[in-house]
Amino acid sequence: MLSIELVLTPAADAAVRAVWDALIADDLPSLGRHVSASNAPHVTLTAGPDLAVPAGFDAPVPTELRVGGVLLFPAGTERSVLVRAVVVEQALAAFHVAVHRAAPGGADTVLxxxxxxxLTLARRVRDVDLPRAVAALRRAPLPDVLEVGGVRFWDGDTKTVTPLG
Structure with missing residues (x-):
């Protein structure tokens, strides 16, 4: 899978990693358990098997992301993906559309x-563990706003990252 993603500044990245660490401290699933150098907190803008690296975008990269509530996405029987929503403000919406103009072919769910x-925090959290996971999130709260550090192109097949301007 190929994707184009917003990444965070070092301070914002550290805030998300603190949440990952709080989940690990409670022996829960966490993206912090994935030790690959390319594993970083991010917001996926588009993803699909045939995306090309875009030459550029016709809208500015947003400078910040407003963090919303806790969401759960289904992940099989009695398991969920634990995430924090990102509010779609005007700058983010405009950049998202620009990404799709520059790199068409994304999956239906990212259009x-x-x-x-x-922001994904953990995958495959057992439903019975959700109260403990929410308690861990309360111990490591995210700021209301996270600063954007840039844009990257992720190639999941080769595990390579290409920074985009």
Whole structure:
């Protein structure tokens, strides 16, 4: 899978990683358990098997992301993906559309009008563990606003990252 993603500044990245660490401290699933150098907190803007690296975008990269509530996405029987929503403000919506103009071919779930931007915290959290997971999130609260550090192109097959301007 290929994707184009917003990444965070070092301070914002550290705030999300603190949440990942709080989940690990409670022996829960966490993206912090994935030790790959390319594993970083991000918001996926588009993803699909045939995306090309875009030459550029016709809208500015947003400078910040407003963090919303806790969401759960289904992940099989009695398991969920635990995420924090990202509010679709005007600058983010405009950039999202620009990304799709520059790199068409994204999956239906990431197209403008169908996209649910989010920061993934943990995958495959058992439903019975959700109260402990929420308690861990309370111990490591995210700021209301996270600063954007840039844009990257992720190639999941080769595990390579290409920074985009």
């Amino acid at each position: 403008p009008g169908a996209w649910s931007p989010h």
